[in-house]
Amino acid sequence: MSETPSPASPGERVWNFFASVKLSFALLLILAATSVAGTLLPQKEPAQLYLEQFGPTWGGLILGLGLDDMYHALWFLLIMSLLAANLVICSLNRLPGALKIIRKDPAVDLDKKRSPAHGFTLAGTPAASAETARRALAKALGKVWEKPFQAGGGQGLVLLSQKGAWSRLGVYVVHFSVLVIFAGAMVGNLFGFSGMVTINQGQTVDHIMQERGQEKLLGFELRLDKFTISRYPNGMISEFRSDVTFLQNGREAQKNSLVVNDPAVFEGIDFYQSSYGQRPGLVTVRVSRDGQTFDAKLEPGRWNPLPGGGQAGVVEVHQNVNMGQMYSGPLARLAYQPEGGEPLAITAFKAGNRMPQRGPVKIELVDLEIVPYSGLQVKYDPGVWLIWVGCSLMVIGFFIAFYLSHQKVWVRLEPAKGGRTRVEISGAANKNRLKLEKIMERLAGAMRGGE
Amino acid sequence: MEAISNTMLVAVTFAYLGVSVLYLCNMVFKRGFFGRAATIFTWLTLAAHTTAIILRWVASYEQGIGHAPFSNLFESLVFFGWTIAVIYLFIEGKTRLKQIGAFAIPLAFFAMLYALKLDPGIKPLMPALKSNWLIAHVITCFLGYAGFAVSAALSFMYLLTKQEQTAGSRRALTLDQLIYETVVVGFILLTAGIVTGSIWANSAWGTYWQWDPKETWSLITWLVYAALLHSRYMRGWQGRRLAWFSLIGFGCVLFTYFGVNLLLSGLHSYATGKT
Numbered sequence A: 001m002s003e004t005p006s007p008a009s010p011g012e013r014v015w016n017f018f019a020s021v022k023l024s025f026a027l028l029l030i031l032a033a034t035s036v037a038g039t040l041l042p043q044k045e046p047a048q049l050y051l052e053q054f055g056p057t058w059g060g061l062i063l064g065l066g067l068d069d070m071y072h073a074l075w076f077l078l079i080m081s082l083l084a085a086n087l088v089i090c091s092l093n094r095l096p097g098a099l100k101i102i103r104k105d106p107a108v109d110l111d112k113k114r115s116p117a118h119g120f121t122l123a124g125t126p127a128a129s130a131e132t133a134r135r136a137l138a139k140a141l142g143k144v145w146e147k148p149f150q151a152g153g154g155q156g157l158v159l160l161s162q163k164g165a166w167s168r169l170g171v172y173v174v175h176f177s178v179l180v181i182f183a184g185a186m187v188g189n190l191f192g193f194s195g196m197v198t199i200n201q202g203q204t205v206d207h208i209m210q211e212r213g214q215e216k217l218l219g220f221e222l223r224l225d226k227f228t229i230s231r232y233p234n235g236m237i238s239e240f241r242s243d244v245t246f247l248q249n250g251r252e253a254q255k256n257s258l259v260v261n262d263p264a265v266f267e268g269i270d271f272y273q274s275s276y277g278q279r280p281g282l283v284t285v286r287v288s289r290d291g292q293t294f295d296a297k298l299e300p301g302r303w304n305p306l307p308g309g310g311q312a313g314v315v316e317v318h319q320n321v322n323m324g325q326m327y328s329g330p331l332a333r334l335a336y337q338p339e340g341g342e343p344l345a346i347t348a349f350k351a352g353n354r355m356p357q358r359g360p361v362k363i364e365l366v367d368l369e370i371v372p373y374s375g376l377q378v379k380y381d382p383g384v385w386l387i388w389v390g391c392s393l394m395v396i397g398f399f400i401a402f403y404l405s406h407q408k409v410w411v412r413l414e415p416a417k418g419g420r421t422r423v424e425i426s427g428a429a430n431k432n433r434l435k436l437e438k439i440m441e442r443l444a445g446a447m448r449g450g451e
Numbered sequence B: 001m002e003a004i005s006n007t008m009l010v011a012v013t014f015a016y017l018g019v020s021v022l023y024l025c026n027m028v029f030k031r032g033f034f035g036r037a038a039t040i041f042t043w044l045t046l047a048a049h050t051t052a053i054i055l056r057w058v059a060s061y062e063q064g065i066g067h068a069p070f071s072n073l074f075e076s077l078v079f080f081g082w083t084i085a086v087i088y089l090f091i092e093g094k095t096r097l098k099q100i101g102a103f104a105i106p107l108a109f110f111a112m113l114y115a116l117k118l119d120p121g122i123k124p125l126m127p128a129l130k131s132n133w134l135i136a137h138v139i140t141c142f143l144g145y146a147g148f149a150v151s152a153a154l155s156f157m158y159l160l161t162k163q164e165q166t167a168g169s170r171r172a173l174t175l176d177q178l179i180y181e182t183v184v185v186g187f188i189l190l191t192a193g194i195v196t197g198s199i200w201a202n203s204a205w206g207t208y209w210q211w212d213p214k215e216t217w218s219l220i221t222w223l224v225y226a227a228l229l230h231s232r233y234m235r236g237w238q239g240r241r242l243a244w245f246s247l248i249g250f251g252c253v254l255f256t257y258f259g260v261n262l263l264l265s266g267l268h269s270y271a272t273g274k275t
């Protein structure tokens, strides 16, 4: 703010630069302008995509500037840090002055001459009018200070009342709240984590997947007991719900029903219902080889040893395929490896079908299990309470900064000729002068009414 | 009941058009009659508008899918128009400047007109939208947008009537102050809107801020208006520049509201009613 005309030292110049509203004005607009870029460019896509879409030059530039994840790019954080520095220094620069005004003893300078907004004379001595003035001031603003003085051969009196001096701090509350929110975001980024986990109904998990595909152990276990979808009469989904149990050292510690908008917390970690779907469960097959037939259960995602040697795995399942007249029904693509032999790809159809299968082994489908799974968002954010504190402070600060003001009104009673009293009403306000004028008008009215 | 509400909304839309014409006549012909008629009809239109919104609310409960009528683009536009009328009438009551109506009420009309082009059917809520924070979010955002809209209307009036040529006049200073005060109202409400939105996002998706395009554009709007609020501490930013600033801010509001849904994609895409 301060533009000192005297030559400033380099240190002072840096300080003044960081204390200026011009800088914050520029920074706010720069943040706004740069933020636009991230809404036009797709964010956090694989690097390859940018190179393909924009060519090596532009794509390279995008990656080089970090525009593929620009809200976390160093230069963007730098602008934010500059704004934070601007806020801190501006506040340090101005707060002492504001506190001085707030703490100022009203009695100081009380009898200084001020240019009045209203001036008139009343019958009677100043002492006679003082009581009316006192009452009217107290009613309009609160506590009244006064100081007698000598003038024109008689005794005069100045009265002062003020209200809302502390409201000058509203702006500082707002500015501080911005810093609190920044702090909350930083704490969350430095000490928190977030990830996803998908659990089949009945399954228990002990880790989640973080954003870049790293696994993270939770330190406890989570079991999906049941997953339910409810629908509106028109078929739209009204709710999906995961009934989960948290297990501590294998023992049930807490049960929750997770629905969207109603997360569960365990050990400070939040679990949110976020997606759902269906996945193949156990696949039961009938294997015929070497004149023998037996049933086996295959678990997806691994090799399953078969009775009598060899192993099999599930590659892919379809609940229902339609191949016209030839076949319709479930289908599974399997991998089969005889003992000591090479793996083979086998397509298995429903048992008892007429589809031919060549090779040393015949595998048919007996049962295809489909299990629902639930996708949960998992988050640990120790900074989130700071965010909410900051937001509350900001809104409270706005009301103070915008709607409250420091109003001061003086009434000067001076002896005049003929035993009359000259009344002068003056005022000062840091904002909302309209309100100040109204207060002074009412005061003048009250004093004249006593005539 | 849904049908009655929809019919009323059509009538209300054209009533705003009629009222706009009355305000315009008031400004052009300077006859007290037009001004008085405009004010009375605005109040009546607002009453009908309010009734239609309440009927829609009740109708959703009768259909067994009850929810507050703030859940899709159609409903938000209807509410947007409503808030513009409310804020305008408040300012008119305070300042008695009826010329402003010729600039503000047409905005209510355009919001409603856009709504009429959309499917007005009452739809059940998808799971993520079932939240009281969401209701608070929509209400505060749209009250804020309406504050900015009225501010833009005032700015437009300021520039169109060339107030800067008599920048020291009482009328120019009042307009200047009103532009600023409506921005303040909008800013506080937009802040509350962003905060309630984050609280909702935090309970629905597990993060209070994800930089999705809609969120980011609301932040851009917020930053532009924050800069505007600071501009008054720099010399020479009152009057014409303030008016332009407020119009640019409102451009950001419009982009946040329509542009993002139409041109960019993100979390809020369900709000278009098209997905």
Ligand code: HEM
Residues within 6 Å of the ligand: A001, A018, A019, A020, A021, A024, A083, A084, A086, A087, A090, A171, A174, A175, A178, A398, A401, A402, B226, B229, B230, B233
């Ligand atoms: C996101 C960041 C910011 C927000 C939300 C914010 C908000 C506000 C608000 C609401 C006011 C009150 C305006 C009025 O009463 O008309 C204000 C005033 C002010 N702001 Fe900021 N501000 C921010 C950043 C900054 C920065 C970085 C500076 C650094 C110089 C700054 C300097 C000031 C000053 C000097 C005032 C006037 C204070 C006074 O009346 O004595 N602001 N700000």
